Amino acid sequence: MNIVTYLLNLICSGVSAYLAAYLIRDPLTRPNALAEAELAESGSVPYFQALSARAAAEGDAWLAEKLASHAADEERHGKIFAHALKQHIGEKWEIPKRNIFYTLYLQEYSLASLQPHTIDWSVFMGSMYILELDASKEIARMANVLPESDRLSANLKKGLSSIAKDEVRHAAYLYEAMQRRMSQDTVDRIINEWRTRQIQAYLTIAMDIIQGVERQAMPQNGALYSWV
Numbered sequence: 067m068n069i070v071t072y073l074l075n076l077i078c079s080g081v082s083a084y085l086a087a088y089l090i091r092d093p094l095t096r097p098n099a100l101a102e103a104e105l106a107e108s109g110s111v112p113y114f115q116a117l118s119a120r121a122a123a124e125g126d127a128w129l130a131e132k133l134a135s136h137a138a139d140e141e142r143h144g145k146i147f148a149h150a151l152k153q154h155i156g157e158k159w160e161i162p163k164r165n166i167f168y169t170l171y172l173q174e175y176s177l178a179s180l181q182p183h184t185i186d187w188s189v190f191m192g193s194m195y196i197l198e199l200d201a202s203k204e205i206a207r208m209a210n211v212l213p214e215s216d217r218l219s220a221n222l223k224k225g226l227s228s229i230a231k232d233e234v235r236h237a238a239y240l241y242e243a244m245q246r247r248m249s250q251d252t253v254d255r256i257i258n259e260w261r262t263r264q265i266q267a268y269l270t271i272a273m274d275i276i277q278g279v280e281r282q283a284m285p286q287n288g289a290l291y292s293w294v
């Protein structure tokens with residue numbers, strides 16, 4: 067990673083962690099943040115299950131097992147967010163919009179090439195590693211800012227802390243999965259590539275906001291996660 071990418075990474079991850087924390091702490095934006103998280107977590111479950119079946123069919127029992135437990139974790143995360151969202155019944159929140167970030171992050175990859183039975187393993191592992199690694203930090207930050215004073219926030223705080231631990235584990239097995247299949251040089255190159263793609267996606271979003279450009283989320287979002 068060159069120094070510019072490194073600095074941009076610091077800024078982007080700082081901003082997104084700050085935003086996540088802000089959205090979960092404010093009672094007005096919390097239901098929306100929960101709804102978005104619930105859809106993203108539950109929506110990824112069938113994808114990981116299908117990938118697990120593929121890994122098993124290809125004879126990689128280690129990866130099949132990791133992906134199956136990843137699917138189970140994401141299902142549990144979805145339930146934690148759904149449960150927290152239920153506490154906000156009667157309050158106003160909107161059905162979240164599809165997230166433009168994934169469209170930009172996965173630019174140049176067709177919907178067909180991102181399906182669990184077609185995706186290149188290195189594309190899956192590299193792109194997902196970056197997402198899981200950052201999710202672990204963002205969710206830990208969300209947990210940190212929640213107060214323990216009321217029961218609802220305290221419960222959510224506990225749930226988020228356990229989710230953050232799972233995300234750390236997900237990032238770790240994805241890293242190991244890359245190391246099992248590729249040389250360390252290749253692993254470093256792939257991680258660098260996805261980090262750069264992520265930063266470019268954030269920068270494009272920032273420029274769009276400044277310039278008032280409205281971009282449509284594309285269907286390739288639907289491959290990695292059925293919803294986002």
Ligand SMILES: [Fe+2]
Binds near residue numbers: 107143233
């Ligand atoms: Fe998760």
Ligand SMILES: [Fe+2]
Binds near residue numbers: 198201232233236
């Ligand atoms: Fe995860």
